[in-house]
Amino acid sequence: MSDVLEFADVTLTRSGSNLLDRVTWTVADGERWVILGPNGAGKTTLLQIAATNMHPTSGRVAVLGEVLGEVDVFELRPRIGLTSTALGERIQPKTWVLDVVRTAAYGVVARWRESYDDVDDARAFELLYRLGISHLAGRTFGTLSEGERKRTQIARAMMSDPELLLLDEPGAGLDLGGRESLVATLGSIAADPASPATVLVTHHVEEIPSGITHALLLRSGQVVAAGPIGETLTADNLSACFGLALVVNHENGRWNARAA
Numbered sequence: 001m002s003d004v005l006e007f008a009d010v011t012l013t014r015s016g017s018n019l020l021d022r023v024t025w026t027v028a029d030g031e032r033w034v035i036l037g038p039n040g041a042g043k044t045t046l047l048q049i050a051a052t053n054m055h056p057t058s059g060r061v062a063v064l065g066e067v068l069g070e071v072d073v074f075e076l077r078p079r080i081g082l083t084s085t086a087l088g089e090r091i092q093p094k095t096w097v098l099d100v101v102r103t104a105a106y107g108v109v110a111r112w113r114e115s116y117d118d119v120d121d122a123r124a125f126e127l128l129y130r131l132g133i134s135h136l137a138g139r140t141f142g143t144l145s146e147g148e149r150k151r152t153q154i155a156r157a158m159m160s161d162p163e164l165l166l167l168d169e170p171g172a173g174l175d176l177g178g179r180e181s182l183v184a185t186l187g188s189i190a191a192d193p194a195s196p197a198t199v200l201v202t203h204h205v206e207e208i209p210s211g212i213t214h215a216l217l218l219r220s221g222q223v224v225a226a227g228p229i230g231e232t233l234t235a236d237n238l239s240a241c242f243g244l245a246l247v248v249n250h251e252n253g254r255w256n257a258r259a260a
């Protein structure tokens with residue numbers, strides 16, 4: 001398997017603090033990673049570097065085999081699917097759901113003068129169907145519930161058939177039913193061998209879908225543990241990551257944690 005992401009001794013400094021501190025991490029093709037850590041651990045920063053939106057202060061980052069700083073990121077970005085709160089906020093409420101998804105083919109968030117062929121439309125509809133929201137294609141983004149918005153953004157992130165899928169807190173803001181339903185959908189994406197290498201960020205082990213193969217635990221910009229999820233998501237590692245004594249359970253493909 002070839003490497004999709006390669007971080008070697010990566011540090012990112014802002015205002016004198018290290019948001020990431022000597023992070024070394026590799027994601028191989030076919031792997032599905034979860035990044036866990038408390039507020040401010042550096043999870044979003046790590047994902048933004050993987051998405052080529054930020055550059056490290058020191059260290060080396062290769063994304064899809066291309067080294068940041070040596071590659072035209074505008075050529076690389078269409079190969080990466082990203083969902084994040086910041087991207088969601090850039091979508092105008094009046095944009096049709098179908099257009100939120102279709103415009104990803106052009107790397108924009110609103111219709112302008114681009115035109116779509118039948119292949120684009122078929123792919124957008126197929127993804128909306130896969131995310132369980134094909135009935136919403138003709139609605140505007142502003143009229144959707146939070147869960148429906150998250151699903152629309154995931155469909156958008158997959159529109160360009162990316163080789164790397166980055167999901168920043170896809171379960172944030174969802175009620176219990178919405179979270180469970182989204183986790184099941186993400187589980188089916190993770191289980192599909194045709195899906196791209198995936199990295200999902202969350203604070204909550206309960207939001208880890210089945211099918212996730214690896215975990216990276218971050219605290220204060222540093223890697224606490226990283227590797228196959230069964231070996232990494234231990235009570236000791238999670239306790240060190242969140243700074244409190246935790247008990248971890250793994251049952252029927254799902255995880256939960258509580259104070260010891």
Ligand SMILES: Nc1ncnc2c1ncn2[C@@H]1O[C@H](COP(=O)(O)OP(=O)(O)OP(=O)(O)O)[C@@H](O)[C@H]1O
Pocket residue numbers: 014015017019037038039040041042043044045046203
């Ligand atoms: N421009 C900046 N200057 C200084 N500190 C910054 C800057 N941008 C982010 N930070 C800090 O970097 C740290 C890491 O932020 P990041 O958003 O990556 O964490 P996170 O793990 O995603 O957090 P959360 O779970 O709360 O979303 C935070 O403490 C944040 O306040």
